[in-house]
Amino acid sequence: MTKQKIVLVGNGMAGIRSLEEIIKLEKNKFELTVFGSEPHPNYDRIQLSKVLQGDTTVEDITLHDWNWYEKNQITLYTGETVIKVDTENQIIYSNKNRAVEYDKLILATGSLPFILPLPGADKKGVTAFRNIEDCQKMIEYSAHYKRAAVIGGGLLGLEAARGLLNLGMKVDVIHIFDYLMERQLDKTAGKLLQKELESQGMNFLMNKQTEAIVGENRVEGIRFKDGELLEADLVVMAVGIKPNVQLACESGIPVKRGITVNDYMETGIQNVFAVGECAEHREVVYGLVSPLYEQGKALAKKICEIPGEGYKGSTLSTKLKVSGVDVFSAGEINENTNTKTIKEFNDYQGTYKKILIEEGQISGAVLFGNTSESSKLLRMINQRSDIDDYLVSKKTEDGGVSLVAGFPDEEIICGCNGVTKADIVEAIQSQGLNTFEEVKGCTSASRSCGGCKPLVTDLLGLTTGTDSSLSSQKEPICECTTLSRDEVVAEIRDKNLSHTREVMNVLDWKTSEGCSKCKPALNYYLGMINPAEYEDERESRYVNERLHANIQKDGTFSVVPRMYGGVTNAKDLRTIADVADKYNVKLIKLTGGQRMDLFGIQKEDLPSVWADLDMPSGYAYGKTLRTVKTCVGENFCRFGTQDSISLGQMLEKKFERVGTPHKVKMGVSACPRNCAESGIKDVGFVGVDGAWEIYVGGNGGTHLKSADLLCKVKTTEEIMEITGAFLQYYRETANYLERTSVWVQRMGLDHIKAVIDDETNKQQLNERLNDALSVLKDPWKEAINSEEIQSSLYKSVKVPVETK
Amino acid sequence: MEKVLQRKKVSTLSELPRNLGKTVSIGSLEVALFRLNNGEVRAIENKCPHRGGVLAEGIISGEYVFCPMHDWKISIADGQVQKPDTGCVQTFGVEVENEDVYVLY
Ligand code: SRM
Ligand SMILES: Cc1cc2nc3c(=O)[nH]c(=O)nc-3n(C[C@H](O)[C@H](O)[C@H](O)COP(=O)(O)OP(=O)(O)OC[C@H]3O[C@@H](n4cnc5c(N)ncnc54)[C@H](O)[C@@H]3O)c2cc1C
Ligand code: SF4
Ligand code: FES
Numbered sequence: 040m041t042k043q044k045i046v047l048v049g050n051g052m053a054g055i056r057s058l059e060e061i062i063k064l065e066k067n068k069f070e071l072t073v074f075g076s077e078p079h080p081n082y083d084r085i086q087l088s089k090v091l092q093g094d095t096t097v098e099d100i101t102l103h104d105w106n107w108y109e110k111n112q113i114t115l116y117t118g119e120t121v122i123k124v125d126t127e128n129q130i131i132y133s134n135k136n137r138a139v140e141y142d143k144l145i146l147a148t149g150s151l152p153f154i155l156p157l158p159g160a161d162k163k164g165v166t167a168f169r170n171i172e173d174c175q176k177m178i179e180y181s182a183h184y185k186r187a188a189v190i191g192g193g194l195l196g197l198e199a200a201r202g203l204l205n206l207g208m209k210v211d212v213i214h215i216f217d218y219l220m221e222r223q224l225d226k227t228a229g230k231l232l233q234k235e236l237e238s239q240g241m242n243f244l245m246n247k248q249t250e251a252i253v254g255e256n257r258v259e260g261i262r263f264k265d266g267e268l269l270e271a272d273l274v275v276m277a278v279g280i281k282p283n284v285q286l287a288c289e290s291g292i293p294v295k296r297g298i299t300v301n302d303y304m305e306t307g308i309q310n311v312f313a314v315g316e317c318a319e320h321r322e323v324v325y326g327l328v329s330p331l332y333e334q335g336k337a338l339a340k341k342i343c344e345i346p347g348e349g350y351k352g353s354t355l356s357t358k359l360k361v362s363g364v365d366v367f368s369a370g371e372i373n374e375n376t377n378t379k380t381i382k383e384f385n386d387y388q389g390t391y392k393k394i395l396i397e398e399g400q401i402s403g404a405v406l407f408g409n410t411s412e413s414s415k416l417l418r419m420i421n422q423r424s425d426i427d428d429y430l431v432s433k434k435t436e437d438g439g440v441s442l443v444a445g446f447p448d449e450e451i452i453c454g455c456n457g458v459t460k461a462d463i464v465e466a467i468q469s470q471g472l473n474t475f476e477e478v479k480g481c482t483s484a485s486r487s488c489g490g491c492k493p494l495v496t497d498l499l500g501l502t503t504g505t506d507s508s509l510s511s512q513k514e515p516i517c518e519c520t521t522l523s524r525d526e527v528v529a530e531i532r533d534k535n536l537s538h539t540r541e542v543m544n545v546l547d548w549k550t551s552e553g554c555s556k557c558k559p560a561l562n563y564y565l566g567m568i569n570p571a572e573y574e575d576e577r578e579s580r581y582v583n584e585r586l587h588a589n590i591q592k593d594g595t596f597s598v599v600p601r602m603y604g605g606v607t608n609a610k611d612l613r614t615i616a617d618v619a620d621k622y623n624v625k626l627i628k629l630t631g632g633q634r635m636d637l638f639g640i641q642k643e644d645l646p647s648v649w650a651d652l653d654m655p656s657g658y659a660y661g662k663t664l665r666t667v668k669t670c671v672g673e674n675f676c677r678f679g680t681q682d683s684i685s686l687g688q689m690l691e692k693k694f695e696r697v698g699t700p701h702k703v704k705m706g707v708s709a710c711p712r713n714c715a716e717s718g719i720k721d722v723g724f725v726g727v728d729g730a731w732e733i734y735v736g737g738n739g740g741t742h743l744k745s746a747d748l749l750c751k752v753k754t755t756e757e758i759m760e761i762t763g764a765f766l767q768y769y770r771e772t773a774n775y776l777e778r779t780s781v782w783v784q785r786m787g788l789d790h791i792k793a794v795i796d797d798e799t800n801k802q803q804l805n806e807r808l809n810d811a812l813s814v815l816k817d818p819w820k821e822a823i824n825s826e827e828i829q830s831s832l833y834k835s836v837k838v839p840v841e842t843k
Numbered sequence: 844m845e846k847v848l849q850r851k852k853v854s855t856l857s858e859l860p861r862n863l864g865k866t867v868s869i870g871s872l873e874v875a876l877f878r879l880n881n882g883e884v885r886a887i888e889n890k891c892p893h894r895g896g897v898l899a900e901g902i903i904s905g906e907y908v909f910c911p912m913h914d915w916k917i918s919i920a921d922g923q924v925q926k927p928d929t930g931c932v933q934t935f936g937v938e939v940e941n942e943d944v945y946v947l948y
């Protein structure tokens with residue numbers, strides 16, 4: 040049987056989702072061809088805001104990579120536009136003179152951004168916000184220019200504005216209305232939103248009508264109807280979209296605002312369908328993805344000849360993807376004479392809730408500040424639920440029962456990807472999922488805007504029977520076991536286990552050889568428990584720690600030699616310069632840890648680079664002491680009360696190399712001005728007249744946390760003892776990969792203080808630490824002196840191919 | 844056209860450390876060679892389908908390697924990327940004769 044030919048025009052979100060639905064229903068019945076004007080495979084347009092805001096890269100937003108098309112035997116023409124449909128003979132023609140016959144044609148041409156027909160709108164520096172190229176243009180502009188103006192204070196405009204702020208531009212938003220997002224919000228919410236965004240740094244020009252865009256060749260500013268002038272180097276037009284119907288119009292396919300379709304997505308012409316933003320269904324054109332996905336389902340059923348009731352229209356809901364701002368609206372937004380409302384306005388916390396009620400039923404809602412009820416309200420609006428149901432449900436929640444528990448199975452949890460509660464529960468149960476990431480990977484829930492993450496997490500907790508808030512009590516160290524860190528460590532001690540495979544065997548690991556999480560963790564625990572005898576397992580080390588250098592994205596490595604306390608000298612600098620020349624180092628950079636980093640070194644060259652440097656490893660790759668940052672101190676600085684450099688060097692020399700659960704950083708400042716940033720270090724020292732303050736548990740990384748004062752001491756001997764005891768206690772009780780900041784919070788500062796204050800404890804902790812320190816050698820030296828290490832770890836094989 | 848497989852000696856067994864990868868370049872082709880715990884030797888393309896990470900430097904567990912860049916889990920046996928990620932890498936035949944290791948490519 041010859042396959043039916045389906046041609047899809049528009050390689051975007053709605054079109055490809057429809058094909059997916061078709062393939063799900065009928066794998067082999069059709070021959071599929073796709074045309075897309077953009078030069079990319081299908082990507083997640085929603086996430087462009089995140090690309091612009093710098094949270095994601097273009098590669099990360101690809102929804103279907105080239106392999107997907109190949110695997111499903113779809114012929115794909117990208118960068119190619121369909122310019123005519125001959126509906127009589129069922130043939131389409133492209134701008135590259137391609138003619139393709141079809142049995143069924145799907146139009147999914149999306150929308151075009153609406154560009155205001157202003158004088159000057161064609162100048163360089165005016166852009167829309169619709170596709171990858173627009174984003175790239177804005178990112179490029181932000182590198183050269185400072186001032187951006189966004190015309191339009193709706194969803195798109197505000198997301199663009201937030202992105203441009205992140206790119207370091209000064210941003211003015213021009214809006215024609217007196218409050219923001221007037222199509223989705225009421226005045227109260229719109230004003231709250233404006234206040235919040237102003238505090239993030241946006242400037243608003245409200246009630247402003249643009250008259251012209253001015254400038255020589257490129258944009259220099261905007262002139263308004265009231266005569267005022269605004270300077271701008273970049274103008275983003277985000278005033279709306281219009282269905283892209285040109286192809287349909289020119290081919291005689293009936294069009295009103297969009298291409299008109301019935302409940303089965305059929306246009307007025309036989310065998311021609313339309314779906315997505317270009318389609319008009321019951322006089323509505325949708326501009327969000329979740330309706331498009333429902334349309335895709337209806338379309339797929341029709342094409343595969345499966346009876347169904349078709350598409351009945353959708354209730355729209357809105358979320359703004361700007362971090363720090365939670366807004367939601369759905370259904371009716373503004374009250375009229377027939378509506379009653381429930382309103383809660385909390386000026387102090389900046390939250391606002393309005394629910395509209397028509398004849399006792401919920402008809403719409405607006406939320407600002409707290410959107411945790413958004414899914415529930417959306418469902419209730421869709422079903423026109425009684426307001427009493429809402430009020431009752433609210434009582435149970437206030438009693439602590441999770442929202443999702445009460446959702447029916449067919450409730451859509453992820454609106455972006457059309458994933459229902461039943462889909463998620465089924466996936467968790469049948470595939471034994473345990474983490475949010477797994478659920479996301481298997482079901483696509485939360486893959487686009489991420490707004491439903493709290494619901495997905497709750498659902499995971501409900502389904503697996505673990506309360507997510509309690510799970511930290513006993514957390515298995517990885518998916519290979521049910522045992523927690525403390526249990527594993529106790530077993531290793533009790534049973535005298537001596538290597539990772541033995542631990543896995545004896546403790547009944549679910550996998551025979553572990554995973555990338557437990558192997559390094561077990562290797563650490565074994566070494567910590569028995570430093571003298573345990574032989575470190577190279578294969579259980581993450582590459583950086585195995586090779587004693589940081590791997591780069593291109594597979595080369597970086598080398599950071601020690602520079603104790605951030606102090607260097609002319610001879611060492613000369614050596615570094617010579618090495619850089621000899622090995623073609625691509626970049627020499629001063630690190631945030633006060634030393635030098637040599638980048639782009641080939642793996643094979645590492646041992647000889649180290650030999651030439653003849654300096655100790657700086658362990659910039661290790662779970663160990665990284666750097667001790669120091670300030671100038673009393674010998675030079677007019678405020679210095681202590682010799683910070685000497686103390687820093689002493690600490691670094693004493694504690695370097697010893698393995699810790701996560702990396703450890705120290706800082707020593709000689710006065711409370713704290714130029715070495717001791718307040719955000721794992722261990723920080725601040726000199727005051729005649730004494731040192733010791734701070735612990737600070738972190739300047741992902742979760743910024745200031746350190747807590749542990750104690751105040753007079754002598755350097757005391758400093759070394761207390762630091763030693765602190766480090767050893769951390770080594771013995773922290774989870775692998777737990778920074779001191781988290782560990783101190785978990786254990787409690789007072790508890791740690793009590794342990795260290797106890798004189799015997801302090802002595803014993805230091806003794807055990809000294810045992811561990813005594814067996815350590817510089818790893819670079821070891822590699823230089825060992826043929827075996829060099830050939831097994833650093834040499835790669837090069838086999839020439841003969842050319843004939 | 845059918846591609847004729849070539850066979851190349853790339854190493855001896857004793858040169859391959861257990862449970863670690865070795866980078867082998869054959870002309871411009873880069874292969875990650877692994878000597879697994881069960882003694883078998885396997886070869887896959889040395890390029891992670893995610894962002895091109897060098898798989899030879901990954902942590903190995905059983906028949907899987909974890910990419911050193913962003914921790915994707917990839918089967919060394921059939922090249923398939925494991926859930927929740929997707930994709931695959933090319934695998935190559937390996938023959939061991941006496942002490943010598945050959946890659947078919
Ligand atoms: C080189 C350096 C950046 C620089 O050029 O300044 C750097 C580079 C890297 N940092 Fe860092 N960090 C560097 C200072 C810092 C600092 C600042 C400091 O130490 O004063 C911080 C915040 C302070 C802190 O840690 O409390 C910092 C917080 C991080 C974090 C987040 C840690 C956290 O607990 O939140 C990571 C990720 C991790 O370790 O898991 C990280 C991880 C990394 C890695 C190793 C990422 C990786 O795994 O590949 C980077 C290696 C880059 C490369 O390609 O070689 N880097 N990193 C700095 C090296 C200092 C040194 O001399 O050793
Ligand atoms: C920055 C931004 C943020 C957004 N945020 C959200 C959000 O948070 N939530 C939400 O629900 N929605 C959001 N949207 C809207 C959502 O992206 C769209 O509703 C959705 O992409 C529409 O899908 P579509 O397939 O109809 O159109 P598109 O994704 O635009 O696809 C149409 C494709 O067809 C191609 N095409 C057109 N004509 C032809 C032709 N003649 N020949 C060949 N190819 C052609 C186009 O080049 C385009 O690639 C956002 C949109 C943008 C731009
Ligand atoms: S902040 Fe650190 S981890 Fe992030 S890119 Fe810079 S060097 Fe790499
Ligand atoms: S490159 Fe391999 S996981 Fe990212």
